Amino acid sequence: MSRDQNLNAFLYFEAVARRGTLTRAAEELSVSPSAVSQQIKQLEQQLGVKLFRRNGRALSLTLEGEQLFQASAAAISMLREAHRHLGRARESRRLNLRVAPSFGVRWLGPRLHDFIARHPDWDIRVDAAPDPTDFEREIMDLDIRYGLGAWTGFHVAPVVRDHMLPLCSPAYLEEIGGADTPEALFSRARLIDSARNLCQWDFWLRRNGIETAENRKAALMDRSSMALQLAVDGAGVVLESLALALPEVREGRLVPVTPGLPVLSYPAHWATCPTRYLNRRAVRLFMDWLTEQAAAHEAEIAQVEADLGLVEVEIDAPVELVGGAAPQRLSG
Structure with missing residues (x-):
């Protein structure tokens, strides 16, 4: 030719x-x-x-x-x-991932560079959104959800646990300190809640036998990242997980308010997708990497708890946290 x-x-x-x-x-x-x-x-x-x-x-x-x-x-x-x-x-060299906003920013984001360094030829798209993925209508490979893990019809694998305890800035702890009892301490404090957390102040206080005034000072944030920042700024005591607050605790910007009371631990963050998606190379690679990162993270939390003298209590049935309900929701 x-x-x-x-x-x-x-x-x-x-x-x-x-x-x-x-x-x-x-x-x-x-x-x-x-x-x-x-x-x-x-x-x-x-x-x-x-x-x-x-x-x-x-x-x-x-x-x-x-x-x-x-x-x-x-x-x-x-x-x-x-x-x-x-x-x-x-x-096959593209990964589409959905993740809850605060978990994406505070936990996944600082680690993603490692995945990208290991797989430099891959494209990755992360959608930080509070709504669960509709896998039948959306182009998404994996969804890291926050909740009880009771999603039927999906492959559901635990990834990261919550480790809940009250935290505040050193300056705020000094401001509310000197109380003889936890009741007196928490009656003085402004309690910061993250609206989407499974473990809320009412449950934590009740489980530890602490009674506070019904008109106690409070602040309700829609996202964990907002609640943590408010606590770092010295506005109150936040009930939050070391899974998200670990950098601030490790650096001393947040400190445990009641080190004598146990840290509550339970499965909270789950990797979910249709079972057939496990045949996708992108999903298999990311799941292996995610499991490795989660194991290193849990080991780091265990070391920080040991350094601070904290005792952890695992809750086998986290449905207890919400009084038997099973909200299918994502974290902030």
Whole structure:
């Protein structure tokens, strides 16, 4: 084939031979019928043969046209299959992930550079949103949800536990300190709640036998990250998990208010997806990496608790936290 052979003409020819008319081929190719006709004429001139017999608007292949159609159809089919294969290969190096906003910013975000460094050829898209993924309608590989893990019809694997305890800034602890009893201490404090946490102040106080005034000072934040920042700024005591507050605790910007009372631990963050998605390479790689990161994180929390003299109590049935209800919600 000469270098100046018009390869595009073969595409037009194959479409006309398959569809039977110039008009149908033009519609498929999104061009005008005259453009298709011109390409066919040029191809016939270049090859020196007639490719079609014309009967009004209908076209039928000559013997030479039939031979060329068989060859061009096979070649174009191979090209289309290669295009689909390369497209699938490109998609296999892309990970679409949904995660709760505060968990994404405070836990996953600081670790993602490690995953990217290990897989530099991969694209990753993280959607930080409080709504659970509709896997049937959305392009998403994995959803890291916060809750009780009671999502039917999905693969659900525990990833990170909550480790709940009251925290505040050193300056605020000094401000409310000097109380003889936990009741007196918490009656003086402003209690900061994160609205989406499974473990709320009412449960924590009741479990530890601490009574406070019904009109106690409070602050309710919609996101854990907002509640933690408020506590760091010295506005009150936050009931939050070391899973999200570990940097501030490790740096001393937040300190335990009641180190003599146990840290409550329970499964809280779960990797979820349709079971069939586990066959996806992206999901398998990320799940392996996530498991490794979570194990290192739990070991770090255990060390911080030991350094601070904290005792942890595991709650086997976290449904206890919400009085038997099972809210299907995500963390902030």
